[in-house]
Amino acid sequence: xxxxxxxxxxxxxxxxxxxxxxxGVACRIVDKEPVFAxxxxxxxxxxxxxxxxxxLGLLDAVFAHGSAYPPMRAxxxxxxxxxxxxxxxxxxxxxxPYPNGWMIPQxxxxxxxxxxxxxxxxxxxxxxxxVALEQDEDGVIATLSRDGRAERAxxxxxxxxxxxxxxxxxxxGVPFEGVTQxxxxxxxxxxxxxxxxxxxxxxWREPMIGLCPLGGTDSFQLTIADPERELxxxxxxxxxxxxxxxxxxxxxxxxxxxTEWRPNTRMATRxxxxxxxLAGDAAHVHPPTGGQGLxxxxxxxxxxxxxxxxxxxxxxxxxxxxxxxxxxxVAAHVLGLSTRLFEQRTMTRGREExxxxxxYRGGPLAVDDRPAPGVLRAGDRAxxxxxxxxxxxxxxxxxxxxxxxxxxxAGAYDVRPGTWVLxxxxxxxxxxxxxxxxxxxxxxxxxxxxxxxxxxxx
Numbered sequence: 523x524x525x526x527x528x529x530x531x532x533x534x535x536x537x538x539x540x541x542x543x544x545x546g547v548a549c550r551i552v553d554k555e556p557v558f559a560x561x562x563x564x565x566x567x568x569x570x571x572x573x574x575x576x577x578l579g580l581l582d583a584v585f586a587h588g589s590a591y592p593p594m595r596a597x598x599x600x601x602x603x604x605x606x607x608x609x610x611x612x613x614x615x616x617x618x619p620y621p622n623g624w625m626i627p628q629x630x631x632x633x634x635x636x637x638x639x640x641x642x643x644x645x646x647x648x649x650x651x652x653v654a655l656e657q658d659e660d661g662v663i664a665t666l667s668r669d670g671r672a673e674r675a676x677x678x679x680x681x682x683x684x685x686x687x688x689x690x691x692x693x694x695g696v697p698f699e700g701v702t703q704x705x706x707x708x709x710x711x712x713x714x715x716x717x718x719x720x721x722x723x724x725x726w727r728e729p730m731i732g733l734c735p736l737g738g739t740d741s742f743q744l745t746i747a748d749p750e751r752e753l754x755x756x757x758x759x760x761x762x763x764x765x766x767x768x769x770x771x772x773x774x775x776x777x778x779x780x781t782e783w784r785p786n787t788r789m790a791t792r793x794x795x796x797x798x799x800l801a802g803d804a805a806h807v808h809p810p811t812g813g814q815g816l817x818x819x820x821x822x823x824x825x826x827x828x829x830x831x832x833x834x835x836x837x838x839x840x841x842x843x844x845x846x847x848x849x850x851x852v853a854a855h856v857l858g859l860s861t862r863l864f865e866q867r868t869m870t871r872g873r874e875e876x877x878x879x880x881x882y883r884g885g886p887l888a889v890d891d892r893p894a895p896g897v898l899r900a901g902d903r904a905x906x907x908x909x910x911x912x913x914x915x916x917x918x919x920x921x922x923x924x925x926x927x928x929x930x931x932a933g934a935y936d937v938r939p940g941t942w943v944l945x946x947x948x949x950x951x952x953x954x955x956x957x958x959x960x961x962x963x964x965x966x967x968x969x970x971x972x973x974x975x976x977x978x979x980x
Contacts, residue, residue, distance in 0.1 A: 524550040525834055527664050527677045529652040530684030533564070533628065534802030534819035536635035536646075538681060540578055541827030543642035545921045547834055550675070551644065552666060554651035554684070558636075561779035562627035562712050562736055562743045564816030566591065570877035570903070571817045572620040573949060574824050577919050581620075583634050588626030589737025595722040599768040608723075609875075617905035617934035618878065619915065625737040627712075628816060655680065655693045655798060662797045679830060680798045683823070686786065686807040694795045700788030700807075700857075707749040711759060711780040712741045717772030726767050741778065754780070785809045787857055793846035801826060806853040817877055818856050822849055828921065828947035837969035844886045852880055878903055882950055889953045889964055896936035900954045904945045905934040909980060921947055923975045925961060932980070944975075 526542060528535045531553035539551045567575070567584065575581045590611070596604040612621040636646060653672070654665035662680045666673045682690020691698060718724060720735035720742075730747040744759065753759050756777040763774060789806040793799060802819030826845050833841055856877075881902045882888055888901035898905070906915045918924050924945040928937050935943060937954065942961050944953035953964050965972055 524548045524675070525678045526550075526830060527552070527652075527662075527675060527680045529553075529664075529680065529682050529690050530688060530802070530804065531632070531636075531646040531648075532559070532683065532685065532802065532819070533631050533635060533816050534804075534823050535681070535683035536632060536639060537574070537578070537820045538683065538801065538823035538827050539644055540635055540638050540642070541823065541921075542831060543639060543644050544578075545827070545831035547831050549644070550647065551639075552647040552650035552652065554649070554689075556649045558629070558632065558646075558648070560629050560712075561710075561781060562629065562741070563710075563781075564628040564631070565734070565736070565743060566623050566625040567631070568623055568817045568875060568877045569618065569620050570880070571820050572624060573915070574820055576620070576915060577949065578638065579919075580634055580638055583637075584624065584626055584631070587630050587634065587738040588624050589735075591623060591625050592721055592723050592735060594725055596725040596727065597767070598726075600771070616907050616913075619906050619913070621876070623876070627736045627739060627741075627743070630738060631816070652680075652682070652684065652689045652693070655690075657796050657798060678797065678834065681801055681826070681830075682798065682804045683801045683819070685803045686788065688804050690798065691790055691800055691804050694792075694798055694800075696795065696800070697791045698788045699791060700786070702788075703785040705749060706747070707782055707784050709744075709746040709748070709753055709759075709780065709782050711744040712736070712778045713744050713756070713759065713774045714740060714776030715742045715772055715774055718742075729766065731763060731766060741776070744774070789850075789853055789857055793850055794842065799826060799842070799845060805849075806857060808857055818853060821852070821877065821880070824948045825849055831921070832969060835969070838967075841968060848882045848885050848887070855880070887946070887952055889955065889960065891955050891957065891960055892937075892941070895954070898934065898936050898951070898954075900951045902951050904943075904949050904951050907933045907935070907980075909978060914978070914980075917976060917978050918945060918949055920976075923947055923952075923965070923970060925975050925977045927977065927979045929979055935980075 525547055526549040528539055528551040531551050535551055542549045575584050591608050593607050650666050650668045653667045656663040662677045664675050664680050684690050723734040725732050732745040733742045735742050753762055760774040786807045790800055793805050801822040808815040829841050829845055833839055883899055883901035885901055890900035906913050926943040928941045929939055940956055942955050942958055944961050946952045953961055
């Protein structure tokens with residue numbers, strides 16, 4: 523019998539399912555769609571998401587099935603009028619081993635997560651829709667509909683990761699505050715292109731048309747920003763592109779997916795109601811500018827997974843309240859960033875979009891009792907660094923807590939010898955202290971035994 527039900531099998535729900543499975547938590551993941559999604563949608567991963575996939579054992583597969591973002595090339599007809607990059611490539615450093623975004627279409631990301639879940643014995647139940655929720659102090663009864671039949675399942679917890687239009691938030695009655703800009707529309711399609719090189723992201727303006735080669739595939743993602751034209755078929759798309767670009771030297775074929783989006787900026791007022799939690803697009807939806815949506819959903823799942831597992835293992839239920847306390851401010855910040863980039867109509871990205879600087883400083887799980895805190899503080903991302911012929915990320919990898927005892931130079935950690943740093947299972951600094959008793963007190967509060975913590979002397 524499952525302890526946790528996850529509604530929605532996109533990257534957010536699948537990341538959570540993988541994280542729970544590796545922690546030994548029995549869960550079900552369902553999706554109302556009869557088949558797996560095939561569209562590119564979210565086009566890539568930010569550096570912080572690459573670190574999450576490193577921890578989940580998926581980074582090699584992600585790198586094998588994607589590519590770096592290509593340089594952009596803008597045209598007036600056939601004439602190149604501008605060239606540039608979305609973001610300047612950055613060399614890896616000991617503390618940031620994956621500093622650049624990575625292009626991989628969303629359907630491929632989901633497929634890799636499903637393969638990883640299958641390795642733990644899990645699978646997605648397709649064609650299964652969440653239609654009702656009832657809960658009490660001890661659990662949740664979720665009513666699921668499949669093939670016209672209803673099933674009532676008793677769970678300890680339910681997580682709604684079923685998107686902005688999903689049932690979970692609606693069934694909870696949680697408001698979804700924000701705006702949708704009806705006067706702006708972008709068509710997005712996955713197509714093959716003959717006669718156009720795959721070394722550039724090709725752009726035309728007024729109206730905006732983009733053709734971006736999708737890493738690890740033979741397809742391009744086509745984007746068209748035109749609120750007036752209805753384009754529903756490959757012939758419609760090909761004719762429109764030829765008309766607006768004036769180009770006859772390339773052609774579109776092999777349409778596999780077509781959708782449209784309007785700038786939608788909304789956030790749930792709560793991420794938890796009793797034993798039901800919201801994550802990903804069910805909790806917040808973003809304009810695609812800045813590439814934040816998929817990545818923020820993955821971070822939601824990564825924050826929630828270890829907390830759910832800890833509570834299932836005996837930690838106080840109040841630990842789950844820290845999910846909303848930590849993630850709601852982050853979602854609000856990212857929504858502001860995405861909106862600002864959309865209003866500026868910019869395609870370039872900088873350090874902020876990488877999500878490496880997002881922090882839980884000052885939050886309920888950040889303890890820093892040093893008399894003179896350094897640059898790095900409790901709540902911040904735990905940097906990588908060399909350690910005994912390996913790296914700290916090698917030590918962190920897995921579902922455990924990690925305790926770093928600093929005896930010498932601290933590198934990016936900027937702490938004095940004799941400092942103890944407790945790294946959370948999701949790679950953030952939980953405790954930074956020069957008093958080991960503080961570590962024991964914090965672990966006790968979380969229901970975690972010291973013997974269950976991996977210790978490394980640095």
